[in-house]
Amino acid sequence: MADLSLDHRRILVAEDEFLLADDLDMELQDAGAIVLGPAGTISEALKIIEDQQKIDGAILDVNLGGDAIFPAAEALMKRQVPFVFTTGYDPSSIPERYRAIVRFEKPIILRHVVSAVGRLVSGEGVGANLAEG
């Protein structure tokens, strides 16, 4: 594949369901990315953001074991790191402030999520929210 947008890019994954986190991990690695995490809890996600000097993008599950991901989203916005949301809940559970963030509804299509992150990282827009499933 000629798409090298994720090659050597450092992508944070926050997802509490192990199997899904593992899927994203592998899909990203297949695209050449370096995966930070995956983080299964909000505190792990925040720790990675704090520790890592360079983060190019992120895939954030909106709800991690009952905790909202928003503190991590805030930290990334502050550093101007682009990211997408994944969620198994109704979109109305996402505050107005994040309405502009691209979100994927579970069950997600892995390659769509990964290519959306690739476009964000390379500075392209990804267009409207893609409701899947």
Place this chain on the structure above:
Amino acid sequence: MAHRQELLQRQRVLAEFGAFVLQCDDLEQILAQACRLVSEALGTEFAKILEIERERGTALVRAGIGWNDHVIGHARIQLNDRSSEAYAIETGEPLITLNIANEDRFDFPDFMVEHGVVALVNVPILLHGREVFGVLQVDCRSPREFGQDEVDFLRTYSMVLGPVIDRLEKLRELEHTSAIHRMVVENARDYAILLSDPEDRVTAWLPGAAAVFGWSEAEMLGKPASMLFTAEDRAAGVPEQECAEAARNGKAPDVRWHVRKDGSRVFIDGQTTALRSSAGELTGFMKIGQDVTDRRASDERQQVLVAELQHRTRNLMSIVRSIAEKTARASADLPDFRERFRDRMEALARVQGLLSRLTENTRVTFDELLETELYAMDGSSGGVTLDGPKGVAMRSSTVQTLAMALHELATNAVKYGALSQAGGTLSIKWHLEETVEDQRPLLRIDWREEGVTMPGADATLRRGQGRELIEKALPYQLSARTTYTLGPEGVHCTIALPVSGHRGTEGDHG
């Protein structure tokens, strides 16, 4: 022509009647008085007032003088083309019968004949808009020539009577309507109804309001209605905003939490309506609201349940796809894939079965989970010993992952381990370990297979999902600590998993 004396007397009668109706609001009394005075003025033995009953086609004797007891309020006259009353009503003009013996146009009712009536005059009584109320009638026992001035007097008298009846009928209707309104309002216990003045101080506090808010009428009269709002809403000026909106638009919704006398909260779905005088001046507010606290709580519970169900379904789809993917990667060929995939789907289905049986306050316990999985091993659980307490409650968010891990261990034991050989034994022990305060207790599980003749590399958990679940998924997803070793006699696996500890005490998130 009448004598001057008689004219004066009739004028006096009219004046007396006028004075009487000013003091009296009782229609029966007024009609009786009217009959008495008119018979006196004209010197007749009888007088009566008949009211039309349109639905029945009759007229009822409402009041009278000179008649026996059973007549007033009981006797009815048929209104047809043989009745003099119907004729008078029809034409709107007085009708005089000099002697009923010579009258061939009309029939006369029995009670009048029995009373010896011979001569009579019918004068229609008109209400507002020329609607006919009934007939004023004077009757004599002897033939009588009624003079024009007498008929004119009766006509005048009837003209006075009409508006008086009209006013009292309307008053009676109004009283009836307001009695019904009052009854409705006082019996509407589920609705809090109150009135307030333009400054929003309570001026009427109905029983429904007392039932909903707990304050009595005496406690609330004169108090600001804003005291029913929550402290937050009062601080934010919500009561004033609602009144202002009602004053502006006529109405304002009031759908929010309010406070009862005992400090507890009640969710009101209601409305504030501005009250205005006929001149348009604001006279106060009417507030009507229903206590929907219970309904709201149940709506919220439904919403949470639906959201959780949706989440669980979406999650499950992701897991199924992921398992398919991983199984495919580890399978030698399609029949191999088919067997492994079906096996895992069945395990997943068993967990869903366990979870779906749960009611709101119960949890799946570890022994249930274990037994469900071993039972599915088709009776090959002969060499298995179980040792541990019953009733260790699992957080529902942990059940699925743990069940899948147990399934992988059991499958491996059946195919390659302790349960695949005659001499093999499997011992599963577990206990609950209390930890320091603020930490969840740990469920320690010890899975040990012994007496297994190791056939070689195959005896390990197959590469891929099985071992990965134990070594990676349990720590990642459930914060468990796990070990997995392959000893000379078989598999030994330990799992230390934080649990809720007690059955039915914990709310958690999926």
